[in-house]
Amino acid sequence: AQSVTQLDSQVPVFEEAPVELRCNYSSSVSVYLFWYVQYPNQGLQLLLKYLSGSTLVESINGFEAEFNKSQTSFHLRKPSVHISDTAEYFCAVSNSGGYQKVTFGIGTKLQVIP
Amino acid sequence: GAVVSQHPSWVICKSGTSVKIECRSLDFQATTMFWYRQFPKQSLMLMATSNEGSKATYEQGVEKDKFLINHASLTLSTLTVTSAHPEDSSFYICSAFSPTGDQETQYFGPGTRLLVL
Numbered sequence: 098a099q100s101v102t103q104l105d106s107q108v109p110v111f112e113e114a115p116v117e118l119r120c121n122y123s124s125s126v127s128v129y130l131f132w133y134v135q136y137p138n139q140g141l142q143l144l145l146k147y148l149s150g151s152t153l154v155e156s157i158n159g160f161e162a163e164f165n166k167s168q169t170s171f172h173l174r175k176p177s178v179h180i181s182d183t184a185e186y187f188c189a190v191s192n193s194g195g196y197q198k199v200t201f202g203i204g205t206k207l208q209v210i211p
Numbered sequence: 212g213a214v215v216s217q218h219p220s221w222v223i224c225k226s227g228t229s230v231k232i233e234c235r236s237l238d239f240q241a242t243t244m245f246w247y248r249q250f251p252k253q254s255l256m257l258m259a260t261s262n263e264g265s266k267a268t269y270e271q272g273v274e275k276d277k278f279l280i281n282h283a284s285l286t287l288s289t290l291t292v293t294s295a296h297p298e299d300s301s302f303y304i305c306s307a308f309s310p311t312g313d314q315e316t317q318y319f320g321p322g323t324r325l326l327v328l
Contacts, residue, residue, distance in 0.1 A: 106252075129315050140215075140304055140319040141255070148315055187254060191315070196243060196308050199317060201254040 099124045099190050101202035109208045110178055118173040118205045120162075120188030127193040130171040132162055135185040135204075144186070147171065148193070158182075183209045213239050213309035217320035224295055225328055232290045232323045234305030240285035241307035245317065246278075249302040261288040261305075295327045 102121045110116045122128065129148050133141040145156040152164040162173045171188060185204045191197040214237040224230050234244055242263045247255040259280055260268040267280035277299075279291040292299050302324050306317040
């Protein structure tokens with residue numbers, strides 16, 4: 098069975114400051130890793146994903162995440178946050194391969210303070 | 212991009228009534244859809260995998276007689292909460308893979324908020 102641990106339920110950060118949202122996973126097989134973002138009263142949107150290749154993956158709005166196999170981590174970072182980044186962020190894992198079901202972490206609420 | 216819609220976006224019902232939630236893939240055909248439930252301040256929990264033309268596959272602990280899933284066409288899956296009770300109040304979200312997209316990305320609907328009084 099797979100599991101995802103997001104250690105921080107809430108992360109307050111001032112605007113333009115850097116942020117890191119932590120994610121650790123456990124799995125006995127090869128995995129794909131994802132970060133999804135959920136704005137209030139909306140569904141989830143894919144932020145970025147790691148499938149294979151380069152361990153550093155980036156999103157179009159400045160977030161990046163690095164896959165660390167030895168530490169079984171996939172932390173999400175942004176060097177300078179904006180008010181509009183306030184949302185719930187979910188880390189997720191699936192078995193590698195197509196059309197796999199996904200296991201989500203509990204989520205981290207990022208609160209950007211003006 | 213692939214778009215998934217849900218209807219209704221929110222519903223309030225009395226205890227004991229049944230509620231049907233629709234999940235549609237608007238610009239693609241989805242042979243497989245997923246239904247999730249999200250309680251306040253918790254993560255999404257997979258309830259079942261909906262397969263077009265066959266029975267849904269339910270996750271352990273999910274009552275299939277209570278949460279009826281019908282995937283009658285390649286663009287529509289429905290979740291019916293039968294005899295709803297206050298503890299069924301939750302945010303229900305569906306998702307689907309797009310056959311024209313990559314095989315790893317699920318596209319999520321906007322969710323349906325159910326409140327059972």
